[in-house]
Amino acid sequence: MITLDELRQLTDDQLIEKLAVDVMGWQNVWCMKCHNTGMHLGKYRMPCRDCASWRGLGLTLPPRPWNPLTDWNHWREVELKLMEDETLWHDFLKALSAITGDITHHIGVYMEADLPTRVSALISAHQELYGK
Numbered sequence: 001m002i003t004l005d006e007l008r009q010l011t012d013d014q015l016i017e018k019l020a021v022d023v024m025g026w027q028n029v030w031c032m033k034c035h036n037t038g039m040h041l042g043k044y045r046m047p048c049r050d051c052a053s054w055r056g057l058g059l060t061l062p063p064r065p066w067n068p069l070t071d072w073n074h075w076r077e078v079e080l081k082l083m084e085d086e087t088l089w090h091d092f093l094k095a096l097s098a099i100t101g102d103i104t105h106h107i108g109v110y111m112e113a114d115l116p117t118r119v120s121a122l123i124s125a126h127q128e129l130y131g132k
């Protein structure tokens, strides 16, 4: 399980990638430019994390940036995915309570949490529940 201290050491890009791959189920693909695996296929696409190319990933249009740490619309997409899984939703609220120090598990904790806190809690809960 990833600890909160370990989560705090991740960069924003690493958090977003973890969320995209582990929680959203996006896939890494091979980059023809730098020959590393570099992006995630989903509704939104990301450029290669190593060379920032999008053509190397076979895209014909530049990707739209996906950042659920700052964009509430992108978080909403994560939230919809999250709500499909009742156990994960429950464990997410528990993790959020642990992070914020509010042990009531009430929806108010969720409403007051900022996006980076939500993302960290979700990654932590997902890791604990599914091992990734």
Ligand SMILES: [Zn+2]
Residues within 6 Å of the ligand: 031, 032, 033, 034, 035, 036, 038, 048, 049, 050, 051, 052, 053, 056
């Ligand atoms: Zn690349």
